[in-house]
Amino acid sequence: MGVKKVITVLTVITIFTMLPTLLAGCGKSSDTGQTLRYVLEAEPATLDPAKSTAIPESLVELQLFEGLTRLNTQDQPVPGVAEKWDVSPDGLKYVFYLRNAAKWTNGDPVTAYDFEFAWKRALSPELASENAYMLFPVKNAQAYNEKKVTADQVGIKAINDHTLEVTLDKPTAYFLSLTAFHAFYPVNKKIVTASPDKWSAEVATLVGNGPFKITGWVHSSKIEFAKNDHYWDATAVKLAKMEWPISDSQSTRLSLVENNQADMMVEPPVVEHDRLTQAGLLKISPYLGIYYYVFNTQQAPFDNVKVRQAFSQSINREALVNNVVKGGKKPAYAWVAPGLSFDGKDFRDESNNYATENKAQAQKLLAEAGYPAGQGLPPITLLFNTGEMHKSIAEAIQEMWKQNLGVTVALSNQESKVFLESRSQGTFQIARASWIGDYADPMAFMDVFTDPGNDAKYHNSSYNKLIEKAQSTLDQPVRLTAMHEAEKLLFDDAVIIPIYYTTQPFVVKPSVKGYFWSVLGLADFKTAYIEK
Structure with a gap:
């Protein structure tokens, strides 16, 4: 994706979903020793959700974090950290009710204060986030980003640990979809405040709240994940681990899959498309x-x-x-x-x-x-x-x-x-x-x-x-x-x-099931599993 993000009114469209989702009770999916190997196409420039701008970063962050909402297999917002919400009749006020079970990977509870901190941080002129204007539908968000008002005048307020009140400048029909986007992810206020510039670059401090946690990161080489047992919906997560080698070479990524060193990669070399199609390995989403x-x-x-x-x-x-x-x-x-x-x-x-x-x-x-x-x-x-x-x-x-x-x-x-x-x-x-x-x-x-x-x-x-x-x-x-x-x-x-x-275009082994590849360019492995 590009350098700048955007704002709009959501129009519901029907999206043809090419990839299967995991059905409850699917026999072989309960194997807790399963590992998925996906070849990431570039070293993430950052894994700070407020700063990231490209697909490789967003793809990793989708596994590590979760917003108030998460997109389903039709790319529509469904409850994430927020189990429910109320919207005022004029469409200007949203009240989100966070799950009691929502926790960070270090066991801390995910609170409305974390969301307030994260959103205002993304808007702060000091951070200079290129994603800031994704939050501009919020009352006074743009004015704060432009140093015209103070942070406490922005329409984001934690009422208590589990209640977040958001006031908008004008009715924004797409707002729930925006809350699933990475600029709206929460960050752990305690961790980020202690190490504001380095927290997202080190495994020890990269604390998330999504279905997986990061366990290893050899820069420009590989990223390793493990299931996040603190995730509120951990029972839906079937993979025990994920191992993601990193390569910006299409040929290398394909070789890793064909040599049984990986399970999935994107953008195989064009000259290989016909052969891969005949082998039943090429998919186009x-x-x-x-x-x-x-x-x-x-x-x-x-x-x-x-x-x-x-x-x-x-x-x-x-x-x-x-x-x-x-x-x-x-x-x-x-x-x-x-x-x-x-x-x-x-x-x-x-x-x-x-x-x-x-x-x-x-x-x-x-x-x-x-x-x-x-x-x-x-x-x-x-x-x-x-x-x-x-x-x-x-x-x-x-x-x-x-x-x-x-x-x-x-x-x-x-x-x-x-x-x-x-x-x-x-x-x-x-x-x-x-x-x-x-x-x-x-x-x-x-x-x-x-x-x-x-x-x-x-x-x-x-x-x-x-x-x-x-x-x-x-x-x-x-x-x-x-x-x-x-x-x-x-x-x-x-x-x-x-x-x-x-x-x-992507290559995937037939044994990989239960993932969802969004029309917006991200693969969600929350419910993925390896069929044996």
Whole structure:
């Protein structure tokens, strides 16, 4: 996922669930000695839920933490730490009632004060969390994050150990879904206060409240988990342990599974897809996301909209997907991914596509910008994070720019942690990016490019006003019109180059059962087991 998270009104959609869930009383699942081996695709940059921004971190955190709600197999919120809640008739006040049985992995009770501390910490200007604005529906949350009010004026209040009262700025129909997101996870106030900068980096202090606890972490090598016996729903957890080797190499991850050193991995090399399908090992899960390139709109030469438009119009997505990407992916000609239905019609109807491909027009635009046939352009570098697929895509697009524009673009790769920092700080000209919706609504994409803090360094007051309009009403036709207009602005301004809409190819042994792979990109192993 990208660097910034988003806010919206939840629209319920029906999601086709491809993966089975564990049924009560399933015979072989009671084996408490079971171990699941999943190959993680990158070293987590952090396991602090308030700070993490990418899928590998979120995937680990989902096993270690739990919010007030947890998503079920239809990606809808169900009770987590909160066993129930009340909502005021005007939709502005939520009162959550926490389970008496909810405990941290060290045996401490999980309290409403932990939630209040965690949420206000994520919002604090001092922490500078890139996820802070996920909490902006809360009353005065944004004002506190911007140093306009104090923390005690934020609408988050622990009434007692087991009661949390949350007041919103405006009715937010998707709020319960947000409370399942990692920025809303609680953290152990006592532990974090004692070691605010290091608690999440060491096994001894990484105290969670989810179905598993971390027992080992050899950085850039492996993460080990054990069942959390203090978890309130521990009887549903069938695995005794999980062992997650770490590799950013697709080939290495696949070899680990095929050599019986692991049970599951994501994104096998494209050249292996046909063979893996025939062997019954390849699965493809729905995935609400997009792979794209983002311009730094403040860095030359991409501070010129015509240069951005020229680069955007000079690629061939169909050829790229068919020959390089594969994996069931679909070429992307807009920003919001398909799969979001409103009154029987997908938001991503083809009539609302905005990206165009036109070599002659691209050359004309580049000339109008003062760079005919690329002459006079400053050196340009495309930045991507280490990965075989990222490299293959970058090389293919590099050649398209050479052939269609006469422009030579250098390629640069960085390991994930450094790459994310480069994106965040704006130390790039054009960079690889991807975005996975955090909940099922177009606003899960649209709010990414509002001010402040988007990594395109894009500032457009008209865009911001359209997003604000869509966020401030529950009138669906008004919301949808505003979001479509805003999406068109993104392409008029050529902020991004959409490349393809994602799916999630993965390899899993047939014996692995009971897991759930969310359309939002995360695998939940709470009820997983190994069938013997």
